[in-house]
Amino acid sequence: MKALTIEQWPLERLRPYARDLTKQDDATVARMADLVRTYGMRLPLLATSDGWIIDGKLRLKAVVTLTGDEVERLGLATLPVIPADDLRPEEVRALRLALKRSASWAPWDKEALAEELLDLEALDVDLSLTGFDEEELRALLGDVAATDLPTLPSGDKDPFQQMVFTLHDQQAERVKEALSVSKGMGHFDQELNRNSNGNALARVCDSFLAAHA
Structure with a gap:
């Protein structure tokens, strides 16, 4: 496994997975946008080198809804991305599912x-x-x-x-x-x-x- 690196990518390089695995309606995107406005982009996206997002589709959708002034203020003309090029295509798809599913494994106390x-x-x-x-x-x-x-x-x-x-x-x-x-x-x-x-x-x-x- 290669050492992880974080790169800054322009938004147009990122490609959301075509299949919506979770229901991300406008209200959900708006809630994420509020968090981005408050905290900025604190968690890098995970993507293949050709731009396919493995983790971070909702965060990208949220950034796209921001105004130009907000994007400039938050420094989000580019986004932090961890490239994942050491995985086979089928592993990318399986990891995408695993990351979404594992978020709900542990119930709240x-x-x-x-x-x-x-x-x-x-x-x-x-x-x-x-x-x-x-x-x-x-x-x-x-x-x-x-x-x-x-x-x-x-x-x-x-x-x-x-x-x-x-x-x-x-x-x-x-x-x-x-x-x-x-x-x-x-x-x-x-x-x-x-x-x-x-x-x-x-x-x-x-x-x-x-x-x-």
């Missing part, structure tokens, strides 16, 4: 995944940039009861608490609306808490308690 998402949310990370959609996030985080949350380590997080609530869709929309209004009322005390959602919720609660004292 839902408890550990929920803890990771909660940690990111506490850091004010947009969870849509983790690859999970709103329905998936609701299912994951809605299954975690407050009593099941991980114990926060001492140190920087010591005075903070993580809380999870299960809401109906209509209730969730009202909560989002309230948080949005709260955020629009002015800056928060960032020294106390840098999580904008937590600050917005605290402001809503302060207003409610003041009105019903």
